[in-house]
Amino acid sequence: MIDFELPSFIQNQNQLIKMVAEQAMRPFSRDLDENEHTRPDAFVDMTWPFTKEMMKRDLKRIQTAIDANGVSKNGSAPKKEKKVNMGALSLILMIEQLSWGDTGQYLCLPHPMLAGAAVSSSGTPEQQIKFLSRFTEGDPKWGAMAITEPGAGSDNSSMRTTAVLDPDTNEWILNGEKIFITSGGMALEESDGICIVWATIDPDAGRAGIKSFVVEAHNPGVTVAKPEHKLGIRASDTVSLHFNNARVPYENLLGNPEIKQKSRKGFKGAMKTFDSSRPAVAASAMGTARAALEFTLETLEKEGVVIDYRKSKFEMTAVEADLMEMEARYKGAWLLTLRATAQIAHNESNRLEASMCKFRAGEAVTWITQKAVELLGPLGYSRDMLVEKWMRDAKINDIYEGTKQINQLIVARSILGYTRRELK
Amino acid sequence: MIDFRLDEEQKMLTDAIARYSREMVRPVHRDAEENRAIPSAVVEAGWEMGVLPSGIPEEYGGFGEYSAVTGAVATEAFAWGDLAVTMSLMTPNLVAVPLMLSGTEAQKKRYLPAFCEERMPDMTAAITEPRIQFSPYTLQTTAVFKNGLYYLNGEKTMVPLADLAQTILVYASEGSKTEAFLVPADTVGLTIGERDKLMGVQALPTFKVSLNDCVIPAANKLGGGDGIDFDKIMSHSRVALGAAAVGMARAGFEYARDYAKERVQFDEPIAHRQSIAFMLAEMATDVDEARLMVWEAAWKLDRGEDAVRETAVLKRHIDEMVVRNADRALQILGGYGYIREYPVELWLRNARGFATFDGLAII
Numbered sequence: 001m002i003d004f005e006l007p008s009f010i011q012n013q014n015q016l017i018k019m020v021a022e023q024a025m026r027p028f029s030r031d032l033d034e035n036e037h038t039r040p041d042a043f044v045d046m047t048w049p050f051t052k053e054m055m056k057r058d059l060k061r062i063q064t065a066i067d068a069n070g071v072s073k074n075g076s077a078p079k080k081e082k083k084v085n086m087g088a089l090s091l092i093l094m095i096e097q098l099s100w101g102d103t104g105q106y107l108c109l110p111h112p113m114l115a116g117a118a119v120s121s122s123g124t125p126e127q128q129i130k131f132l133s134r135f136t137e138g139d140p141k142w143g144a145m146a147i148t149e150p151g152a153g154s155d156n157s158s159m160r161t162t163a164v165l166d167p168d169t170n171e172w173i174l175n176g177e178k179i180f181i182t183s184g185g186m187a188l189e190e191s192d193g194i195c196i197v198w199a200t201i202d203p204d205a206g207r208a209g210i211k212s213f214v215v216e217a218h219n220p221g222v223t224v225a226k227p228e229h230k231l232g233i234r235a236s237d238t239v240s241l242h243f244n245n246a247r248v249p250y251e252n253l254l255g256n257p258e259i260k261q262k263s264r265k266g267f268k269g270a271m272k273t274f275d276s277s278r279p280a281v282a283a284s285a286m287g288t289a290r291a292a293l294e295f296t297l298e299t300l301e302k303e304g305v306v307i308d309y310r311k312s313k314f315e316m317t318a319v320e321a322d323l324m325e326m327e328a329r330y331k332g333a334w335l336l337t338l339r340a341t342a343q344i345a346h347n348e349s350n351r352l353e354a355s356m357c358k359f360r361a362g363e364a365v366t367w368i369t370q371k372a373v374e375l376l377g378p379l380g381y382s383r384d385m386l387v388e389k390w391m392r393d394a395k396i397n398d399i400y401e402g403t404k405q406i407n408q409l410i411v412a413r414s415i416l417g418y419t420r421r422e423l424k
Numbered sequence: 425m426i427d428f429r430l431d432e433e434q435k436m437l438t439d440a441i442a443r444y445s446r447e448m449v450r451p452v453h454r455d456a457e458e459n460r461a462i463p464s465a466v467v468e469a470g471w472e473m474g475v476l477p478s479g480i481p482e483e484y485g486g487f488g489e490y491s492a493v494t495g496a497v498a499t500e501a502f503a504w505g506d507l508a509v510t511m512s513l514m515t516p517n518l519v520a521v522p523l524m525l526s527g528t529e530a531q532k533k534r535y536l537p538a539f540c541e542e543r544m545p546d547m548t549a550a551i552t553e554p555r556i557q558f559s560p561y562t563l564q565t566t567a568v569f570k571n572g573l574y575y576l577n578g579e580k581t582m583v584p585l586a587d588l589a590q591t592i593l594v595y596a597s598e599g600s601k602t603e604a605f606l607v608p609a610d611t612v613g614l615t616i617g618e619r620d621k622l623m624g625v626q627a628l629p630t631f632k633v634s635l636n637d638c639v640i641p642a643a644n645k646l647g648g649g650d651g652i653d654f655d656k657i658m659s660h661s662r663v664a665l666g667a668a669a670v671g672m673a674r675a676g677f678e679y680a681r682d683y684a685k686e687r688v689q690f691d692e693p694i695a696h697r698q699s700i701a702f703m704l705a706e707m708a709t710d711v712d713e714a715r716l717m718v719w720e721a722a723w724k725l726d727r728g729e730d731a732v733r734e735t736a737v738l739k740r741h742i743d744e745m746v747v748r749n750a751d752r753a754l755q756i757l758g759g760y761g762y763i764r765e766y767p768v769e770l771w772l773r774n775a776r777g778f779a780t781f782d783g784l785a786i787i
Contacts, residue, residue: 001431002493004723084425309736310655312559321740328717328741331734335716336709342426356709405702412701415708416685423701 004338010090014097020046021101026386029102032235033389037227039186040105040235048110048140055112055135058087059128066125088276088344092283092337099287103393104235106284107182108142111135115143115187117273118196118212122254130251131194131214144187144195145273146178146215146241154406157207161199161243163253170250172213174199174221174243180228180400184239189224192217195241196254205259214252221246232392271351278354278401279340282361285397286334289365292372292390293330297323299376319375326368333357333364352414359407362398369394428716434494438501440473445505450767453506456627457770462512467544470502470513476520477540484532485540490524492660492722495787496667500715503671507774508627510668514785515584518549519593521660521786522604526652530643531606535591549593549604550580550633551783560595560602560658560783565635567596567603567645574598574605574645576613576638582784586616586631593646594635595783602654604646613638624773655732657786659725662735664785666718669746669778670711676753676771677707684756694756703752710745717741722787743779750775 024046032040098106112119112135119131134141152159161176176199178184187193195215202209215222223242230238297307300323307320316324336357343350369391373380380387398404413423430438448466456462475498480486502510520539523532538545553564565578576596586592592614594607607614617632646652681704684695694700721734750772754761761768 001427001429002434002719002723003425003427004720006426089426309733310561312557312561313740314557314559324737324740327733327737331717331720331737332713332741335720336713338426339428339712339716342428346427346429353712356712360709360713408702408705409698411705411708412698415681415704416695416701418695418701422696423698424696 006093007086007089009086010093013090014093017094017097018100021097025098025101025105028105029386029389030383032102032104033232036229036234037237038235039190040102040108043102043105044108044110044140051109051111051140052136055132059132059136062125062128066129085345085347089341092276092280092341092344095280096283096287096290096337099284100291101287102235103284103288103396104233106287107233107236108186110140110142110186110191112143112194113183114145114273114277115194115196115214117276118145118254119194119214121272121276122212123214127214127251127254131216134192134194139191141191142183142187142193144181144184144193146181146184146195146197148180149177150179154402156198157210159198159200159210160203161197162203163199163201163211163213165201165250166247169247171247172201172250172253174213174215174246174248176243178241178243181239181241182236182400184241185224185227185237188215188217188219188222188241197241197243201257202259208259211257212254213248214254215246215248216252219246219248231395232389233396274401275350275354276344278358278407279337279344279350281397281401282333282337282357283341285361285365285394286330286337288390288394288397289330289333289361289368292365292369292387292394293326295387296326296372296375299379322371322375326371329364330368333361336360352411355402355407355410355414358401359404359411362404362407365394366398428719430497434497437475437494438497441475441498441501442504444470444473445501449505449509453509453627454764454767454770456506456508457624458626458764460626460629462509462627466509467512470509471544472542476514476517480520480524480536480540481532484536486536492663492725492787493719496663496718496722499664499667499785499787500671500674500718503668504675505671506627507668507672507777508625510671511584511625511628511785513544514664514787515548516545517664517786518584518784519547519591519606522549522593522646522652522657525656525660526604526647528648531646531648535606545590546585546588547591547593548583548585548589549595549783550583550586551595552580552582552780554579554581554632558780561654563595563597563602565594565596567598567605567640569598569642572642574640574642576605576607576635576640578635580633580635582620582622582630582780583633584628584630584784586633587619587629592633594633596635598651601651603651604654604657605640606644606646607635607638607640611638611640622777624770624775624777655730656725658783659721659731659735661783661786662739663718663722663725663731664787665778665781666714666721666735666738666742667787668785669742669775670715670718672771672774673707673714673746673749674711676750676768677704677711679766679768680704680707680753680756683760700756703756707749707752710749714738714742714745739782746775746778747772 024042147156149159163172163174187195197213197215200209221244224239226240228238340350340353340357372387373391478487479490482488568575590609592607594605613636615634620630684700685693687694717738721731724731754768754772757768760766
């Protein structure tokens with residue numbers, strides 16, 4: 001039944017996160033932006049206990065399932081229960097609220113993040129316990145995901161990083177270079193975190209040969225290099241990783257090591273991760289959009305500019321018309337995001353809708369924040385306020401987790417029923 | 425709990441309306457436009473589906489299952505078939521819904537049962553005025569109260585099915601507030617003028633109506649002494665127009681998509697090109713986005729919440745979305761989009777009307 005009401009526990013959770021955003025994020029936004037690559041300590045310290053509690057609960061559920069079924073034989077995760085997946089809903093709405101606080105800091109959330117999503121969707125229950133338990137104890141830790149390479153962006157099937165099995169030691173030997181890895185430095189150098197690395201075990205097998213590996217922190221042969229200097233989200237560390245004969249244990253491969261010519265399961269694993277990560281990015285975008293929209297409306301109201309929604313277009317000023325369009329684009333993209341998220345919650349397939357909301361949200365936040373800077377005039381353009389920073393932060397949403405164009409391509413193929421051969 | 429799936433009854437209803445639109449409306453909609461008349465069998469079959477009576481409370485003869493969300497879902501399915509047919513079928517809504525929202529008990533008792541009959545009742549509403557700066561919140565038609573009677577004066581246009589109407593709900597400014605009056609068609613001073621010649625929706629007969637010192641009993645003022653909740657009436661209207669726009673935009677998207685997959689140039693379907701495929705991706709996304717905005721506003725109305733802001737934003741958004749969508753569909757069809765053998769040029773002409781149709785549909 002059509003219903004837009006969020007469960008009350010999420011509304012309560014968001015109240016709490018709003019406090020975190022107001023107290024531990026916003027006051028530090030400007031300094032963290034001016035001093036690139038500084039870790040947001042207040043935010044990290046405040047959120048790490050939440051992550052630990054959340055992960056404890058998740059892992060306990062997995063452990064109970066293992067104990068009940070015995071050790072799973074075929075290595076596949078237990079069948080998802082058909083009840084409502086509140087976890088995904090709660091996580092994505094948390095991301096919206098945290099990004100309302102500050103996207104750069106949100107990306108530094110001490111949490112398995114995308115690595116957690118990959119381990120959960122492609123790993124066995126035993127692998128989930130093994131690699132995620134570290135997020136229930138000790139000092140803050142981070143998770144990261146390494147897919148992009150200098151020559152393989154959206155076309156990630158052409159990646160060159162290789163994993164070769166050493167039969168003597170039963171270890172995978174990784175070689176190659178990965179770039180644009182969010183929190184890669186914090187995950188692998190500054191904490192005992194993990195990074196999921198995508199590599200091919202057979203370059204001739206194409207997509208079928210692509211597998212994902214868990215690389216743990218301080219692994220010999222892995223070098224963290226080149227923290228990028230970016231337009232926005234400057235609190236977030238974005239690094240390159242070099243793999244030089246880096247050896248990882250055999251059991252760090254997620255999913256099935258076999259290459260089935262017709263099967264693209266490993267690659268599909270990456271694509272499946274996108275079904276939940278794209279609504280998450282869209283939600284993050286909409287958090288920034290909401291911040292900019294609310295701030296613009298509040299600031300203009302103090303100046304005596306208040307929208308009267310009953311005015312006809314002849315009575316409306318150009319600024320009021322702009323504000324209404326900002327509201328419309330915000331609302332449209334946010335509802336698309338909520339829909340893709342609700343589909344995850346209800347265990348429905350959402351490949352099309354995830355890409356729809358991602359490209360529309362990236363576009364909306366980019367335009368809304370640019371408009372906010374414009375409408376606030378010299379104050380909007382000044383670094384005394386956060387609006388110009390939000391505009392710089394916003395643009396990343398048009399780029400990462402698939403550019404606007406690659407997501408449009410996915411939408412187009414889906415609505416046309418085309419393969420990648422038919423629509424390039 | 426958040427969910428965007430239709431319930432079983434909504435699914436059955438949309439399936440039935442979709443079949444009606446596909447099998448009865450589409451085959452005749454071009455001729456209806458060219459002949460400026462909808463075959464009466466089409467209107468009768470549409471009315472028999474009983475969408476409006478199902479929402480009227482039981483004590484007035486209906487089924488008491490009113491829901492703006494369900495109304496939006498139904499309107500989209502009708503408008504996918506044809507906008508003129510949709511607006512024709514929904515003409516009785518223009519009186520029934522304001523009655524349900526703002527009528528006094530006596531007014532509901534007197535008028536609502538007629539909407540639950542087998543035959544579509546001859547009632548319509550007059551809101552639009554023939555001037556560029558028309559706005560439903562600042563009407564030039566006036567209602568003046570004198571010696572226990574109302575005197576109505578003004579000019580209206582685009583009054584659907586006015587030639588047959590026995591009662592016309594006339595919107596007028598009483599002081600600075602918009603009010604509505606139930607005016608019998610035989611009232612002295614009320615003249616049904618010539619039929620409008622419009623750019624689109626030509627199958628729907630609409631008329632100019634002038635009111636020259638029409639004298640109306642105070643009991644015919646909708647809502648009695650307190651008058652109407654015009655914000656709410658406008659919100660319900662904008663949700664209906666939004667839903668109709670979504671239905672039409674979806675029709676355009678689907679038609680262009682199917683055409684692009686069949687039309688071969690340079691040895692492959694034109695849909696294989698990103699320039700075409702990306703337009704279709706934008707169109708599909710626009711349709712879904714607008715539908716969600718319509719549903720959200722409708723859902724708020726069903727919960728009794730105020731939705732003036734949402735529906736104002738929605739209305740401005742769909743006015744442009746629906747034109748952009750029809751324009752893209754036409755562009756994808758190229759020359760075929762421009763000729764009247766195909767439906768797309770009609771959708772573009774109909775689409776531009778939404779900016780003017782404020783108040784001309786309601787659920």
